Amino acid sequence: MIGEFIDGPLWTFALTVFVIGVIWRIASILMSGVRNDLAVPKGSAGNGAFRAIFSRFVPERTVTKRGKLQLIAGYAFHLGLFALLFFAQPHIDFFAQRITGFSWPAMPYWAFIVSAELAFAGLIFLWLYRLLNPVTRLLSDLDDHVGAILVFVVMLSGCLALAQSFEVLRLLHLLLAELLLLYFPFSKLMHAFTFVMSRGYTGATMGRKGVNA
């Protein structure tokens, strides 16, 4: 009964809230508007925005020197999570069945294990860093911790459910993923989408000035 609810209506509801919520958040940002810049540009805003969206994946020397561990953990977590989400066989099967209607090649089991280890190590390090470093401790709020905990338990339940031999574990993983989807649009997790906008806006401004940002 509960299983059917998690597998059916709750999934549909969570996905709907996620999609509408993300669109609403992005639309509300765009509708806040940006004043037209009247200064004569030196360079292209479009090129600057495009450049910044990708160039910020490569950190400046200041960050590689002073924030080395955070940087490595950040890459490990994000790459690991991305690989797990989109290239784990159960996820591909799920997406194909529920959303896309087609599948794509999955990563081998050993790559799954490496991805999971990277994602867990990165997330745990970043969370401990958040708690222990004076700067991140000062900045952090409830949203940061709720987001981290939700992602952690989703990943953990996902690994436990990997064998798919226990339906209860699969349903637990799906339930937690649904909670994450419901929380996502109202939280900092939105940075997964809005980073394109923030990088784009800054890149456009700097591009007009002829500065590679």
Added chain:
Amino acid sequence: MSETFDLGVEAMKAQLDAKVASYFSSCVHCGLCAEACLFYTETGDPHYTPIYKLEPMKKLWRREKTFWGKLGASLGMGEELTEQDFADWETLVYDSCTLCGRCSMVCPVGNDITYMIRKQREAFSVAGYAPEGMKEASRRALKYGSPMGVTFKTLQATLSHVEKDTGLTIPVDQKDADYMTLFSSMEIVNFPEYIESIARIFKSAGVSWTISSKAYEATNSGIQIGNKEIAAELVGRVVQAAEDLGVKYVVSPECGHAYTAIRWEGPNLIGRAFNFEVVHILELLEQLQSEGRLKLKSTEQTPLTLHDPCQIVRRGGVVEQPRVLLNSVADNFTEMTDHGVMNWCCGGGGGVSANERAEEVRLEVFSCKQKQLNQTGVGTMVTACANCRIILEEGIEHYEMDTEVISLTELLAEHLQE
């Protein structure tokens, strides 16, 4: 709650545009911006983390623009922006931020934190929470046309000395000249040799130029303090003078923030594009050199390094020109580590140098530049901003260093081919 506080809140609401909304939505509180800010790296105080300086604005954004904030507000719950926030954050917003823009270059999600701090100052200024030194500078700028109270008579006296020393005539209010040249008060009072250098270079290159008796000051206290009315008035005076004289170009002096003020913020402040072009003096000199009008001789053997003024380079886009010019006259030029758009600030930009209250922390964080200079091992530092120059000289004095600071324009004037 005071009336000015309410106005401050309204001014802050007006700053919550799409850029700010995307920035706060994207910030994951990673704290990496701290590693790019000399106020944090040199003191280790987490309160100097750039994004933390925006807590008041973030509080308002959360309440006005987010689901949880709006829900809390409708239920009479959640955090509200208070007057105490303005009081508590005033020193972080004005004393420990030079608007240098280094944090904006390293943010993984691309947040232009400097843009937000500049915008937040608008609200602080309206609410009455701004340093006395900057308020005074703004009043003097409005009354006398200069934040240091330099009147046209003072400038005339300086020009007379320059004319006597060079034997050249400095054109004033000459209609239909090509270029109208601006200066910073710091140059007029402390570095008149800059004006002399300009006169000699322009004479040598055959530049048609003039100074306006109505608008000769390039700096803009309104932008530093965050008062757009004052900023617009000061820009408007320059625009009026340039259009009255019918010049084709206005030349921004070496001063960094003056360039940002007139070049990038100016048209937006007065609400229209200019009828003339704005060029930085280094852009013009590099152009003159490339056209063969500025002939320089490379005879400087002294080891030199370059301090990049943040507003000219990182926030202004004049990156290569100083290097091209410097390499034309210097045979022994060494870049600092973290140069160009990733330079470290002198510590006195964004109005910090006009804020007496900030002097102690400004001198403390100069240790950053000291380390850079020690690494380079060069005893002569060239720069292209009068404000940087005076701050660098003060820091050098404070740390008892044996370093000379010289202006790039002056260096070029010394190497003119006669």
